[in-house]
Amino acid sequence: MSLVASAATLNGAFDSIPVIDIGNASTPEQRVALAREISNACMNVGFFYVVTGHGIPQETIDNLFSVMQDYFSLPLETKMKLYHKEVANFKGYAPVLDSNIDPINRGDLHEGFEAGWEELIPKENDEKRVNDGSMAGPNVWPEEPAEFREAFLSYYHAAIGVGKLLFPLFALALDLPETYFDDKTRNAAAIMRTIHYPPQEGPAGDNIVGIGAHSDFECFTILWQQPGVQALQVLNSEKQWINATPIPGTLVINIGDQLARWTNDIFRSTVHRAINRSGVRRYSVPLFFGTDYHVQIEPMPSCVSPDRPPKYESISAGDYLQQRLRDMYYHNAPPS
Numbered sequence: 001m002s003l004v005a006s007a008a009t010l011n012g013a014f015d016s017i018p019v020i021d022i023g024n025a026s027t028p029e030q031r032v033a034l035a036r037e038i039s040n041a042c043m044n045v046g047f048f049y050v051v052t053g054h055g056i057p058q059e060t061i062d063n064l065f066s067v068m069q070d071y072f073s074l075p076l077e078t079k080m081k082l083y084h085k086e087v088a089n090f091k092g093y094a095p096v097l098d099s100n101i102d103p104i105n106r107g108d109l110h111e112g113f114e115a116g117w118e119e120l121i122p123k124e125n126d127e128k129r130v131n132d133g134s135m136a137g138p139n140v141w142p143e144e145p146a147e148f149r150e151a152f153l154s155y156y157h158a159a160i161g162v163g164k165l166l167f168p169l170f171a172l173a174l175d176l177p178e179t180y181f182d183d184k185t186r187n188a189a190a191i192m193r194t195i196h197y198p199p200q201e202g203p204a205g206d207n208i209v210g211i212g213a214h215s216d217f218e219c220f221t222i223l224w225q226q227p228g229v230q231a232l233q234v235l236n237s238e239k240q241w242i243n244a245t246p247i248p249g250t251l252v253i254n255i256g257d258q259l260a261r262w263t264n265d266i267f268r269s270t271v272h273r274a275i276n277r278s279g280v281r282r283y284s285v286p287l288f289f290g291t292d293y294h295v296q297i298e299p300m301p302s303c304v305s306p307d308r309p310p311k312y313e314s315i316s317a318g319d320y321l322q323q324r325l326r327d328m329y330y331h332n333a334p335p336s
C-alpha cells in the first residue's frame, strides 16, 4: 500500500501512546519491521516512547537532572544575567511566563534554559556552528552550578546520538532509502531546553498552564521527562487529552511541524501541552532535532497524490524556525 493510502486508513483517534523497542535493529528484516511500527505510530499518533537501545547512560541523565535542579533554584536576578532575548536566537535563560506558545493563553508557566550544538571540548573553528545560517550564534553558560555546561552537553551529545539512530528509521518508515536524510542533517541542527515547571495550584481555566497547547517546530523532539510526575498530555482527533505518563527508562519522541510539512501531514505533528498539578516541581528536557538550517522543506513526492495535493510551500528550515520562535516569544509586542 502506498504511504498516502496507508495514512488514509488511520484516523488519529488513539487512546494510548505506543511504546517501541528500538534495541533490535541490526538485521535488514528487523529494521523493516521496526520502521513499520514507527510509521504506524507517526501516521496515527505522532508520538511514541522509545525503550531500550536509546543508549543514553543513566548517569548522564542523573547528572543533568541534578544540575537543572540546582540551576533553577538560583535567584531570578542571577539567572536573568543570561536573559535569552539579549542572546542570539533565544539561547540562554527564559523566565516563567516569558513565552506564550498558545495564542489563546496568557503565558506559559515554566522557566527554561536553552543551548545548541557545541563540542564538549571547545573547538576554535567549529564548522557546525559556522554553518547554522539564520540560526547561528554562540551558546551562553551560567557560572553556577559549575558542572552545568558539562552535564548539559554530555546529555546533549548522547541525545543527538538518538536522533542519528532515528532519522534513518524515519526514512525507512517513509519508503525512502535509509540514507535519505544523511546529507540534510550533517550539522545535526538541534536546540535543547532544560525546563522547570513550578507546581500549579490556581483555578483551571485561567489561561495559564505549564506549556499551552502547541505542536513542535522542528522535525522531531526527543523528550526526557522526570519519572513519577504526570504533566504531558497529547490531543487525539476526538479532542481528548491523552496522558503521556512518564515511563522510567524511556524517552518520548514526537513528530514536529517541519517533518509534518515534509510529509504533507502524513506524519502527524500532534498538539500537546503540559500542566503540572502534581504539587511538586517538575523537570523535563526536550531536544528539538531538525535538519541543517539551509535545507528547503517541501512536501516529498511519495506523500503527494491527486487526492492529497501539496499543503505547504517550500521554506528553508532555518527561516521557518526563526519565525516560529519569534511568534512564541514576542506574543505581546512583536519586534519591529
Ligand SMILES: O=C(O)CCC(=O)C(=O)O
Pocket: 193, 195, 211, 216, 223, 225, 231, 232, 272, 273, 274, 284, 285, 286
Ligand atoms: O515538558 C514537556 O513534557 C513538554 C515540553 C514541550 O512540549 C516543549 O517544550 O515543546
Ligand SMILES: [Fe+2]
Pocket: 214, 215, 216, 272
Ligand atoms: Fe512541545
